[in-house]
Amino acid sequence: MNYSFLGDAKTVAVVCNQWGDTGKGKIIDFLTPWADIVARGTGGANAGHTVCYGGKVFVSHLLPSSIFHDRDGKMSIIGSGVAFDPRQCIDELRIVHSGGCTSDHLRISRHSKLVLPQHILLDQLSGVQSGSDAIGTTGRGIGPAYADYYNRCSLFVGDLFHRDTFAKKLRLNLEEKIVRLRTYDRLLVKQICSQPRVGGEAYFHPESILDQETIVEEYTGSFANQLRDYVTDTREIMHSALGKKRILLEGAQGYLLSIDYGSYPYVTSSDCSIEGLAKGVGLSARNVDRTFGVVKAFYMTRVGKGAFPTEFGGSASDEHCARMNREKETEQYGGVTVNDPDPLRQGIAIRLQGDEYGATTGRPRRVGWLDLPLLRQSLRVNGNDIILTKLDVLDECDEIQICTAYRYAGEQFFFGRDTIKSGEIFQTVFPENSFLKSCEPIYQSFPGWLCPTNNAQTYGDLPSNMRAIIEFIERETGAVVRMVSVGPDREQTVIR
Numbered sequence: 001m002n003y004s005f006l007g008d009a010k011t012v013a014v015v016c017n018q019w020g021d022t023g024k025g026k027i028i029d030f031l032t033p034w035a036d037i038v039a040r041g042t043g044g045a046n047a048g049h050t051v052c053y054g055g056k057v058f059v060s061h062l063l064p065s066s067i068f069h070d071r072d073g074k075m076s077i078i079g080s081g082v083a084f085d086p087r088q089c090i091d092e093l094r095i096v097h098s099g100g101c102t103s104d105h106l107r108i109s110r111h112s113k114l115v116l117p118q119h120i121l122l123d124q125l126s127g128v129q130s131g132s133d134a135i136g137t138t139g140r141g142i143g144p145a146y147a148d149y150y151n152r153c154s155l156f157v158g159d160l161f162h163r164d165t166f167a168k169k170l171r172l173n174l175e176e177k178i179v180r181l182r183t184y185d186r187l188l189v190k191q192i193c194s195q196p197r198v199g200g201e202a203y204f205h206p207e208s209i210l211d212q213e214t215i216v217e218e219y220t221g222s223f224a225n226q227l228r229d230y231v232t233d234t235r236e237i238m239h240s241a242l243g244k245k246r247i248l249l250e251g252a253q254g255y256l257l258s259i260d261y262g263s264y265p266y267v268t269s270s271d272c273s274i275e276g277l278a279k280g281v282g283l284s285a286r287n288v289d290r291t292f293g294v295v296k297a298f299y300m301t302r303v304g305k306g307a308f309p310t311e312f313g314g315s316a317s318d319e320h321c322a323r324m325n326r327e328k329e330t331e332q333y334g335g336v337t338v339n340d341p342d343p344l345r346q347g348i349a350i351r352l353q354g355d356e357y358g359a360t361t362g363r364p365r366r367v368g369w370l371d372l373p374l375l376r377q378s379l380r381v382n383g384n385d386i387i388l389t390k391l392d393v394l395d396e397c398d399e400i401q402i403c404t405a406y407r408y409a410g411e412q413f414f415f416g417r418d419t420i421k422s423g424e425i426f427q428t429v430f431p432e433n434s435f436l437k438s439c440e441p442i443y444q445s446f447p448g449w450l451c452p453t454n455n456a457q458t459y460g461d462l463p464s465n466m467r468a469i470i471e472f473i474e475r476e477t478g479a480v481v482r483m484v485s486v487g488p489d490r491e492q493t494v495i496r
Contacts, residue, residue, distance in 0.1 A: 010247065014031065014251055015382050018375075019253075020302075021254075022300075022390075024251055027483070029068070035246045037245055038066035040078055041079035042280045043253050044115060046253070062085065062088050062089045062092055063092050070101055077108075078109060080280060083112070083269075086114070088197070108232070113149050122144045125184050125189070125192065163220040170216060199215070199218070238282045249281060251277050260276070266306030274288060275381065293379070294387045294389055295479075296390050301365035308436075310371050311347070311366050321363065336352070353393050354393040372403055372473065373428055375473075377431060385480055386481055388481055392452070399448055405442040406425070406426045406442065410422060461494070
């Protein structure tokens with residue numbers, strides 16, 4: 001493949017400029033042959049990257065997408081910024097090995113934060129308790145694991161190999177949590193503990209809630225033995241390779257889900273921007289030569305709760321997605337088209353056409369038109385180089401709408417000394433949820449291209465109507481489109 005567009009870059013990053021689910025896995029897979037090292041530095045098993053390999057579809061939640069290139073000598077690194085669930089990693093390795101792949105060059109940071117049974121248990125119990133006010137997490141324990149890190153009571157991957165240290169730190173970690181866990185219905189706690197992802201019924205104890213000895217035994221025994229050969233100081237590997245080897249940083253989730261920059265509080269628990277990704281592998285953003293922000297176009301999605309100004313069908317779509325799954329939608333709405341005059345049904349059609357269901361949760365992704373005010377905001381941190389994905393999903397769409405600005409439609413909103421009044425127009429906004437939910441999108445319409453695009457080889461092969469929208473986005477935002485994806489396969493990628 002021709003990677004001349006990367007120039008003399010040695011360290012390249014791929015991040016998401018939206019709410020995740022933009023097709024980063026395919027882009028990472030496309031770039032992996034160029035790289036010597038592929039490293040992941042944020043999130044945990046709440047991510048889901050879908051990769052086509054050997055005619056099969058794989059979804060990795062923890063392992064970098066490059067694991068499918070292990071036989072080619074590509075090193076895959078799980079960095080210190082990752083919330084690491086050893087059970088999930090071992091399960092994924094089993095699937096990878098059964099598919100004929102190796103993992104000889106996988107390396108896991110000894111400084112990665114451990115996701116433990118109590119984290120998953122608290123995450124899921126919190127969701128049940130919050131009901132309709134729940135943030136909408138994946139229930140994988142990621143938030144509680146990161147909370148422990150900042151509360152200075154984390155356990156790390158390196159602790160797996162020191163039984164006494166692990167047991168002592170586990171006991172201290174659980175002291176306050178057990179008090180809280182005893183406030184929940186004991187039967188519900190047992191039911192959640194019995195889930196395979198938590199560890200099974202053996203982890204439940206009728207008095208102490210969690211059987212600490214069983215946890216210690218499995219984590220420092222079976223898990224440690226299966227992972228021992230992979231664990232090392234990955235920060236040292238990264239620094240030794242910097243400027244000498246080709247490094248590819250694999251982002252997880254998206255900028256608008258960043259704990260620092262996203263639509264708080266409906267965010268994940270790590271910084272998904274280039275800054276957080278670089279830090280999570282032991283580097284600085286200034287060490288990264290090229291950053292590519294992936295943008296789903298010309299529509300976008302989000303999973304779970306939170307404001308979504310351009311959503312097809314508005315609040316009705318949010319409610320619809322909360323009670324639906326892929327099977328139900330396929331059965332009930334299989335005949336809808338992307339040109340349906342009803343916005344809710346049009347969104348459903350695009351979701352079905354683009355297979356927009358969570359790779360981790362299976363939840364329907366809420367669908368809306370591409371939002372340039374939010375894109376402008378993400379470019380400020382992630383840089384101007386972008387990659388557009390899934391354009392082929394709209395091949396049959398008569399009309400494309402792009403949100404170019406917002407009109408504020410709420411009560412007076414105070415940003416300290418600044419007051420936002422109803423009717424004001426915004427080109428760029430900070431994605432604060434309480435503000436976004438009162439913003440009305442202002443659209444510009446474009447004619448669709450109405451022809452298949454998945455065989456395009458060059459930018460000139462793309463329909464003129466599609467190119468007109470791409471170039472409009474560049475003018476409006478200052479972004480530079482470097483690559484266009486028109487299908488899930490690696491070959492269905494147009495370099496510009």
